[in-house]
Every structure is written in C-alpha cells, then in structure tokens.
Amino acid sequence: MTNAQKRRFASYWKKEYEATLKINSLQADLEKAEMLCLPKARLKSRIASWRIKQTQSLQAIESMIEKGEVSEDAASECKDVLGNLYGYVADCYHCLYLDCVAA
Numbered sequence: 841m842t843n844a845q846k847r848r849f850a851s852y853w854k855k856e857y858e859a860t861l862k863i864n865s866l867q868a869d870l871e872k873a874e875m876l877c878l879p880k881a882r883l884k885s886r887i888a889s890w891r892i893k894q895t896q897s898l899q900a901i902e903s904m905i906e907k908g909e910v911s912e913d914a915a916s917e918c919k920d921v922l923g924n925l926y927g928y929v930a931d932c933y934h935c936l937y938l939d940c941v942a943a
Contacts, residue, residue, distance in 0.1 A: 850921040852900045853929045859894035905940040912937050
C-alpha cells in the first residue's frame with residue numbers, strides 16, 4: 841500500500857467510526873424520547889443522515905478492496921496511521937474484507 845492509500849483507508853475508517861458513535865448516541869436519545877413520549881422525528885432524521893455517512897464510508901472502503909488497493913491485512917499495514925482506532929478497524933475490517941471477496 842502506498843502512503844496515500846493508507847491515509848485514505850484511515851480517513852474512511854475515521855469517518856465510519858465517527859458516524860457509528862453518533863448513531864449510537866442518537867439511538868440512546870431516541871430510546872429516552874420514546875420512554876418519555878417526546879417527539880422523535882428529528883432524532884430519526886438525524887440517525888438516517890448519519891447512517892448515510894456511515895454507509896458512504898464503508899462503500900469507499902469496499903471500493904478500495906474491490907480495486908485491489910488494500911489487502912486482507914490492510915488494518916495492520918495502516919496501524920501507524922490508524923492510531924487508537926487500530927483495534928476497532930482490525931475487528932471490523934476483516935469481516936468486511938471477507939464479505940467483499942466472497943461477493
């Protein structure tokens with residue numbers, strides 16, 4: 841992998857992780873709103889928006905896999921660029937890679 845590919849790979853994962861955290865937070869807020877019978881439309885809209893961002897990031901990573909830009913061990917190759925996200929990416933990426941290769 842080139843340095844540019846490593847940075848792109850890490851950037852997509854950082855965006856995916858940010859979206860995942862935001863979705864989880866909004867989902868917790870939605871559950872509270874449901875329990876308290878508060879309006880939920882705005883929360884649902886924000887969750888949908890973040891899911892789109894999450895999906896776009898994952899599609900970009902899938903595209904890199906399909907083009908052969910990244911290998912099965914891309915997470916470990918990018919460990920220095922991923923920093924604290926390495927464990928998260930290592931856990932998630934392997935399954936994503938296998939799904940893309942099998943398709």
